[in-house]
Amino acid sequence: MKSKSMSGERGALCFENVIIMRNGKPLIALDAAIEPGEVLTVMGPSGSGKSTLLNFAAGFLPPAFRAEGKVTIGDEEITRLPPHDRHMGLLFQDPLLFPHMSVEGNLLFAVPESVSGRKRRREHVEAALAEVELDGFGPRDPATLSGGQKARVALMRVLLAEPRALLLDEPFSKLDPELRAQVRRLVFDKARERGLATLLVTHDPADAESAGGVLLKTDGSVST
Numbered sequence: 437m438k439s440k441s442m443s444g445e446r447g448a449l450c451f452e453n454v455i456i457m458r459n460g461k462p463l464i465a466l467d468a469a470i471e472p473g474e475v476l477t478v479m480g481p482s483g484s485g486k487s488t489l490l491n492f493a494a495g496f497l498p499p500a501f502r503a504e505g506k507v508t509i510g511d512e513e514i515t516r517l518p519p520h521d522r523h524m525g526l527l528f529q530d531p532l533l534f535p536h537m538s539v540e541g542n543l544l545f546a547v548p549e550s551v552s553g554r555k556r557r558r559e560h561v562e563a564a565l566a567e568v569e570l571d572g573f574g575p576r577d578p579a580t581l582s583g584g585q586k587a588r589v590a591l592m593r594v595l596l597a598e599p600r601a602l603l604l605d606e607p608f609s610k611l612d613p614e615l616r617a618q619v620r621r622l623v624f625d626k627a628r629e630r631g632l633a634t635l636l637v638t639h640d641p642a643d644a645e646s647a648g649g650v651l652l653k654t655d656g657s658v659s660t
Contacts, residue, residue, distance in 0.1 A: 446472055447510025449493075449601040449633035454505035456488055456497075463501070464489050464654060470601075470633040475624060475647040477636045480654025486637035490603045493635065494526055495519035509600050509633075525599030525632070527607040527623070531590035533578040539565070539589055540574030546596040564592040568622065584615045591623055595630065602627050604636040608643060620646040 451466040464485030470476045478486055491497050493507050496519060506515040514522045533542050543561040551557050565573055568588040578586060587607070594602070607623065608616045624647055627634045636647050644651045 446600050446631055446633070448472065448508075449635065450508045451493070452506050452508065454489070454492065454503065454507065456485055456492055456501055456503045458485075458501050460502075466652070467505075468650070468652070470635060472631040472633050473628045475627070475634040475636055475649040477638060477644040477647050477649065477651045478654065479638055479641070479644050479651060481639055484654035486639075486654065487605050490526070490605050490635065490637055493522075494524045494603055495522050523598070523600045525594040525597060525602045526605065527590060527594055527602070528605045529607060529609050531578075531586040533586060533589060533593075535578060537578070538574060539570075539576045539578060539581070542578065542589060543574075543593055543596055546593045548596075548598055560596060564596055565589075567626075568592055583611055584619060587611065587615075587619045588622065591619075591626065595626060599632065602632045602634040604634060604638075606638050606640075606643075609638070609640065616642075617646070624648070 448469050448471050450469040453467050455465045456463050466478070466489060468476055478489060480486055488497070488501055492503050495517065497503055506513050508514065534545065537545065540558070540561055543564055544557055547557045547560050551560055561574060565571055568591070570585060570588060573585070573589075578589070581589065604623070608620055611619055620643065624634070636643060638644060
């Protein structure tokens with residue numbers, strides 16, 4: 437029998453009395469539950485600990501920091517699991533597509549091993565590209581894509597991996613304003629369609645407004 441961390445089950449993403457410290461001093465704290473399909477935004481300036489919070493949730497907390505509290509998905513604590521067993525989907529400021537792979541290769545990399553057979557795996561990729569209006573882009577070199585196209589491929593690569601929750605580290609910050617609005621809507625729509633609890637960290641109030649849900653600021657204030 438597979439463990440829940442390997443089964444792809446989704447549930448609420450909960451931060452229980454999480455405090456992250458640097459040099460013994462509290463940097464950021466979070467005590468919140470994000471239900472499937474909901475978005476929680478943590479907003480604050482650079483250096484306030486936003487990305488460090490995501491690193492802790494994903495299992496990549498740098499050794500310069502220390503954390504207390506725990507993270508759960510559904511009824512399973514993931515705090516002590518290695519990163520690959522947490523099944524968290526991450527989107528960053530840069531799309532981080534593999535430059536030595538085609539668009540199709542980037543997406544095939546994410547298709548779970550449970551999808552067997554070359555034909556079935558390619559069908560998954562083709563369906564993912566069609567979902568974001570990139571039909572026929574499989575053979576393309578990522579270097580030939582526009583910023584918006586790269587962002588869509590990066591999103592579908594994350595979703596193809598069937599994450600249990602979604603972590604967003606200012607993924608819209610390097611896009612021009614018009615494109616930023618389009619990609620925001622796409623990311624939040626896809627996360628809700630799949631019932632993914634989503635944690636967004638940003639310094640941009642427009643990101644928080646587009647996300648909806650609850651907004652926590654690193655100064656401790658809360659709004660909805």
